[in-house]
Amino acid sequence: MIQVKNLSFTYPGAQAPTLKALSFEISEGEIFGFLGPSGAGKTTAQKILYKILHGFEGEISIKGKALTHWGKEYQEMIGVGFELPNHYLKLTAKENMALFAAFYPKEKLLRLEDLFEMVGLEAHINKKVEAFSKGMKMRLNFIRAIMHDPEIIFFDEPTAGLDPVNARKIRDHILALRAKGKTIFITTHNMTSADELCDRVAFIADGEILVTDSPATLKHQHGREAVKVELKSGQTEEFPLKELGQNVSFADFLRQGELLRINTLEATLEEVFIQLTGKSLKA
Amino acid sequence: MKQLLTVSLSDFKMIFRDPSLRIFLFLPVMIFLVINVAVPWLMREFPVLEEYKIYLVVLVTIQMTQMFGFIYSIVLIEEKEQEVSKVYGVMPISRIQFTLFRMLIPAIITALITWLILIVQPFYSIPLGSSLLFSMVAALMVPPYVLAVAVMSKNKMEGMVWVKVINLAVVLPAAAFFVPKGFSWLFGILPTHWAFQGLYKLLLNESFAFEMVVATVLLGLFTTLLVRRFSKTHFA
Numbered sequence: 001m002i003q004v005k006n007l008s009f010t011y012p013g014a015q016a017p018t019l020k021a022l023s024f025e026i027s028e029g030e031i032f033g034f035l036g037p038s039g040a041g042k043t044t045a046q047k048i049l050y051k052i053l054h055g056f057e058g059e060i061s062i063k064g065k066a067l068t069h070w071g072k073e074y075q076e077m078i079g080v081g082f083e084l085p086n087h088y089l090k091l092t093a094k095e096n097m098a099l100f101a102a103f104y105p106k107e108k109l110l111r112l113e114d115l116f117e118m119v120g121l122e123a124h125i126n127k128k129v130e131a132f133s134k135g136m137k138m139r140l141n142f143i144r145a146i147m148h149d150p151e152i153i154f155f156d157e158p159t160a161g162l163d164p165v166n167a168r169k170i171r172d173h174i175l176a177l178r179a180k181g182k183t184i185f186i187t188t189h190n191m192t193s194a195d196e197l198c199d200r201v202a203f204i205a206d207g208e209i210l211v212t213d214s215p216a217t218l219k220h221q222h223g224r225e226a227v228k229v230e231l232k233s234g235q236t237e238e239f240p241l242k243e244l245g246q247n248v249s250f251a252d253f254l255r256q257g258e259l260l261r262i263n264t265l266e267a268t269l270e271e272v273f274i275q276l277t278g279k280s281l282k283a
Numbered sequence: 284m285k286q287l288l289t290v291s292l293s294d295f296k297m298i299f300r301d302p303s304l305r306i307f308l309f310l311p312v313m314i315f316l317v318i319n320v321a322v323p324w325l326m327r328e329f330p331v332l333e334e335y336k337i338y339l340v341v342l343v344t345i346q347m348t349q350m351f352g353f354i355y356s357i358v359l360i361e362e363k364e365q366e367v368s369k370v371y372g373v374m375p376i377s378r379i380q381f382t383l384f385r386m387l388i389p390a391i392i393t394a395l396i397t398w399l400i401l402i403v404q405p406f407y408s409i410p411l412g413s414s415l416l417f418s419m420v421a422a423l424m425v426p427p428y429v430l431a432v433a434v435m436s437k438n439k440m441e442g443m444v445w446v447k448v449i450n451l452a453v454v455l456p457a458a459a460f461f462v463p464k465g466f467s468w469l470f471g472i473l474p475t476h477w478a479f480q481g482l483y484k485l486l487l488n489e490s491f492a493f494e495m496v497v498a499t500v501l502l503g504l505f506t507t508l509l510v511r512r513f514s515k516t517h518f519a
């Protein structure tokens with residue numbers, strides 16, 4: 001669906017490139033993610049893909065056609081969930097949505113009421129956006145991105161600024177969009193989001209992609225396949241997962257005292273990220 | 284067309300809901316009072332001013348073009364500050380076309396109120412067709428005014444400064460009336476020079492076609508340059 005080869009980009013006037021030869025592919029119907037710390041270049045890469053930044057180097061093709069050759073049909077096909085809330089504050093939520101709905105073919109538009117209900121904003125539909133909290137504005141960003149039923153959707157930090165309940169809801173909606181066959185490109189510096197949502201994730205730091213794979217594979221490759229056993233006495237010991245049932249010392253250890261907890265030592269995505277990039281996600 | 288109406292409608296909703304912009308919609312009323320009440324009163328009280336009457340009428344009429352120049356500059360700067368402009372950047376539209384179309388309604392209203400003031404001013408009688416033609420050319424000042432301020436300003440504060448600068452550039456060529464004949468062409472680079480000179484001739488019932496053509500060409504040129512620049516910076 002989306003192929004990117006050696007994408008480089010330097011902001012006008014900047015010394016060093018912000019993106020350095022990024023290559024990745026996104027297949028139809030998958031959720032692909034950029035996981036990386038602040039300033040890594042995630043938003044920049046997305047802006048190039050949704051065509052508000054121009055003057056990149058490298059090749060980008062969408063459905064086999066060069067990005068630069070696409071006309072207005074491209075914008076009809078994509079949806080963009082911006083990183084920060086951006087609405088007319090003096091207009092109501094509904095007026096904001098209706099304004100941008102006017103740019104899309106009518107037959108593609110989803111019902112506004114349904115969209116507001118999806119994200120729990122139905123009671124605020126006629127409120128001016130200046131009276132919205134950041135989380136409410138972000139939910140409005142989310143439904144604006146999908147109101148014309150786009151095939152390809154970009155979400156830049158879709159759960160940033162949301163409370164856990166609403167973040168959960170948005171993640172579920174993103175998974176539901178994938179189930180409908182949408183191709184989704186998200187950026188995040190939240191490893192839980194990346195782990196839960198992404199079919200494949202690319203680690204990006206300082207404008208470079210270090211690795212791209214499924215979260216499960218990454219954790220598997222870089223984690224330790226072992227359990228850590230902790231007794232109430234404070235004694236701890238680790239045992240390999242392999243043939244744990246036949247492991248005599250494991251059974252002996254369990255009999256030594258009262259058990260406090262057993263944890264598997266699978267790496268988190270964040271630990272893998274630190275191992276591979278030498279950088280923390282919370283830059 | 285439907286998009287244009289929807290966008291213009293929300294532009295106007297925002298203008299009406301913002302007290303600091305709404306107030307400027309009264310500018311035509313003020314100009315109306317100045318030209319119909321204040322200027323006639325001045326003429327009665329100070330008959331020596333009679334010979335400056337035509338300049339007063341020219342200057343006051345041109346002010347009509349400033350209302351939407353100011354209002355729309357602020358609308359665009361605000362939408363850039365709040366990053367709503369990026370949303371237009373991902374809509375299926377041609378940015379240049381969209382920008383020009385968006386100036387259409389304010390330009391039409393500017394033409395109408397300028398025409399109205401020329402019809403109701405009590406000093407000169409001008410053919411309706413000629414005054415309409417002049418008003419349409421004068422209204423072409425709105426897009427370059429708005430785009431110039433929007434392109435130069437990163438925020439509302441800067442916007443206010445640039446509004447003053449552009450206002451000055453609009454009014455400055457009036458000085459051409461008072462400098463020796465040989466120097467007045469120096470103001471010719473500013474489109475409003477030709478609007479002033481054209482209106483002056485129109486009021487005296489002289490032919491003003493040349494001035495209108497030059498003004499239109501200059502304004503067209505400024506608009507073309509500015510809209511290109513604007514479409515590159517505003518939507519990203």
Ligand SMILES: Nc1ncnc2c1ncn2[C@@H]1O[C@H](COP(=O)(O)OP(=O)(O)OP(=O)(O)O)[C@@H](O)[C@H]1O
Binds near residue numbers: 014018044
């Ligand atoms: N308009 C701009 N002009 C110049 N440099 C910019 C501009 N926007 C971003 N940058 C720089 O490009 C780099 C990447 O920024 P970008 O916004 O893409 O990062 P990000 O990965 O999205 O970070 P975050 O997680 O904070 O959103 C940063 O060093 C930033 O300073």
Ligand SMILES: [Mg+2]
Binds near residue numbers: 043156
């Ligand atoms: Mg970002």
